[in-house]
Amino acid sequence: MLLVEEFYKTFTNKQICDANTTSEVIIAISVETREKVDEIIEDVVKAGGGEYMDTKDYGWMYQKMFLDPDGHHWEVFFMDESQIPTGN
Helix, strand or coil, X not given: CCCCHHHHHHHCCCCCCCCCCCXXXXXXXXXXXXXXXXXXXXXXXXXXXXXXXCCEECCCEEEEEEECCCCCEEEEXXXXXXXXXXXX
């Protein structure tokens, strides 16, 4: 669930951290294709989020990161397990 801060406060007695200055969690989402990774990042930027760190392309895994408007760290990736190097 994505909640606005005031409503989120009704779920906890703890102080809510400022994700712009601290890291509390990294949320990773696996998608079906490399193109879907790019599409999601484009939508994120249009919605007010921002790309974060460089794109990672390992051949078998393609990953982009973003920060949402509240500063939370998200990763979107596509992985083709059949292409993972075996080391042999």
